[in-house]
Amino acid sequence: MDLLKTKAGRSHPLQWVVEPLEEEPSYIAKAMFGCRGCYLFGRLVLVLASRGREPWTGLLLPTEKKHHASLRREHHGLVTHPILKKWLYLPESKDDFEDAAHALVESVLANDPRIGVEPQGKSSTGGVRKWKRNTT
Numbered sequence: 788m789d790l791l792k793t794k795a796g797r798s799h800p801l802q803w804v805v806e807p808l809e810e811e812p813s814y815i816a817k818a819m820f821g822c823r824g825c826y827l828f829g830r831l832v833l834v835l836a837s838r839g840r841e842p843w844t845g846l847l848l849p850t851e852k853k854h855h856a857s858l859r860r861e862h863h864g865l866v867t868h869p870i871l872k873k874w875l876y877l878p879e880s881k882d883d884f885e886d887a888a889h890a891l892v893e894s895v896l897a898n899d900p901r902i903g904v905e906p907q908g909k910s911s912t913g914g915v916r917k918w919k920r921n922t923t
Contacts, residue, residue: 799823799835799837800837801823801835801836801837801845801846801879801888802823802835804833804835804846804888804889804892805825805833805835805892807892807893807896808825808827808832808833808892808895808896811827811828811896813826813827813828813829814826814827815827819834821838821843822834822835822836822837822838822843822847823835826906827895827896827898827903828898828903829905829906830849830902830903830904830905830906831849831903831904831905831906832848832849832895832902832903833846833847833848833849833891833892833895834846834847834848834849834874837879841878841880842868842869842870842876842878844878844879844880845876845877845878845879845880845881845884846876846877846879846888846891847868847871847874847875847876848865848874848875848876848877848891848902849874849902849903849904850873850874850875850901850902850903850904851873851901851904852872852873854901854902855867855875857901858875858901858902859875861894862877862887862890862891862894863887864877864878864881864883864884864887865877865887866878877891
């Protein structure tokens with residue numbers, strides 16, 4: 788199965804953004820909640836969102852809150868995602884979206900340690916998480 792294709796067999800409308808990442812051997816793309824998660828160097832580094840309306844159309848930048856200020860200073864146009872507040876967001880409606888998206892991809896390719904989050908590992912139960920019951 789081609790990981791760059793959606794279930795319907797079409798490329799994602801924002802696929803052009805991550806084309807430079809496709810040359811990196813560690814690049815993987817996966818469907819993610821109606822979006823496309825892009826992994827590089829073992830980390831989730833970008834989420835392509837094209838779900839029709841804000842805040843789900845543009846790029847989501849997985850990062851830790853401690854990096855928000857420095858990333859926003861360096862990459863103008865990034866805002867805190869209004870729903871996933873732990874991540875940053877570049878709305879596609881932004882006038883300079885294409886230039887801003889390319890700058891983000893360059894930082895991803897440079898393996899900027901502020902960008903990306905480690906994927907949560909699967910448990911030994913085949914992906915089902917074990918939840919501890921509060922017995923107090």
